Amino acid sequence: MPAGARISFNCVDSSLSSLKNCQSYIHTGMNITTHVAFDLVESFNDVEDVNSMENVMLEYAAMDRELSHYIKAIEETVHQIKREKPENIPDLQSLVKEKFTALESKNSDSDLQQNEKYAYFKDQLKVMKKQFCHQSDNSNEAIEEIDEDIAVTQSQMNFICPITQMEMKRPVRNKVCGHTYEEDAILKIIQTRKQQKKKVRCPKIGCSHADVKESDLMPDEALKRAIDSQNKQSWSTLEKSDGYDSSTKEICC
Structure with missing residues (x-):
């Protein structure tokens, strides 16, 4: 100096x-x-x-x-x-x-x-x-209503990654366009295109966002929990349909 x-x-x-x-x-x-x-x-x-x-x-x-x-x-x-x-x-x-x-x-x-x-x-x-459907009333009737609403809400949600065409396990949401993808799949595309010095267009059909960046992605915890909840309900339903509910277990014992 x-x-x-x-x-x-x-x-x-x-x-x-x-x-x-x-x-x-x-x-x-x-x-x-x-x-x-x-x-x-x-x-x-x-x-x-x-x-x-x-x-x-x-x-x-x-x-x-x-x-x-x-x-x-x-x-x-x-x-x-x-x-x-x-x-x-x-x-x-x-x-x-x-x-x-x-x-x-x-x-x-x-x-x-x-x-x-x-x-x-x-x-x-x-x-x-x-x-x-968060409610303060924990009565059985309220819980039944919640279960019905969960089923309706989840049936309207898209759990499929637009890249892998499979159910997402670690969904991330693009802060710019709002679309979600499987984390590993979108990161792999971003890395590949980066090496090619090219931009990444949002894989969601019809989306005009043409420059997806890793910094724009954030974990979609709400969607992940919805997917996990649906899978738990599906597994529970499958167990009952296969005769593995608690009453059947008692009979078998």
């Missing part, structure tokens, strides 16, 4: 690495909370329990935003110093605090709603509630 102070950013880089690790823990917490909420919906737990998970997600989203702003403030400060090459070593703490405060002053509730993991949580939870 000619004619200026020679500043080492090794400590700053180490701090940034630690902060990003903390952010990864937040994301892990959001993933766990999302799966807990799905479990609650699938097992027809009280709506208040599900709502509490949404509140937890909002708290995580707020922490994620704050940490992102702090990381951005540090990175912008470092870039500023490297660009300006000051003669004297500046007060890094004050500069970071100034930029962080400016970023935080622009906070709004919509920021949290736009958090990628929170948006995924809301979207998938909405689908889950439709599939499993």
Whole structure:
């Protein structure tokens, strides 16, 4: 750094690495909370329990935003110093605090709603509630109504991958066009086309989306659970039809 102070950013880089690790823990917490909420919906737990998970997600989203702003403030400060090459070593703490405060002053509730993991949580939870018809009444009559609704809902869903033409085991949804594919199948196509330096058109017939990227794909947990639920029901029905229900077992014993 000619004619200026020679500043080492090794400590700053180490701090940034630690902060990003903390952010990864937040994301892990959001993933766990999302799966807990799905479990609650699938097992027809009280709506208040599900709502509490949404509140937890909002708290995580707020922490994620704050940490992102702090990381951005540090990175912008470092870039500023490297660009300006000051003669004297500046007060890094004050500069970071100034930029962080400016970023935080622009906070709004919509920021949290736009958090990628929170948006995924809301979207998938909405689908889950439709599939499993979440109700607080756990009476037998209510459960029978839920089972009927599940059957109707699942019969209307497409569990077949447009690539493999087989039932999906690990479905992923394209955030751009909304279509779902078997994860391994779409990733294989993306990798092959990438090597050929070509774009990937959505395999769903009639879809105009012509540039499918790996970053656009996200696990469709709601669809996976619907497929698993249908398979369990089909297996249970098959067992009964083959004479393996509990009453038959008692007779055979």
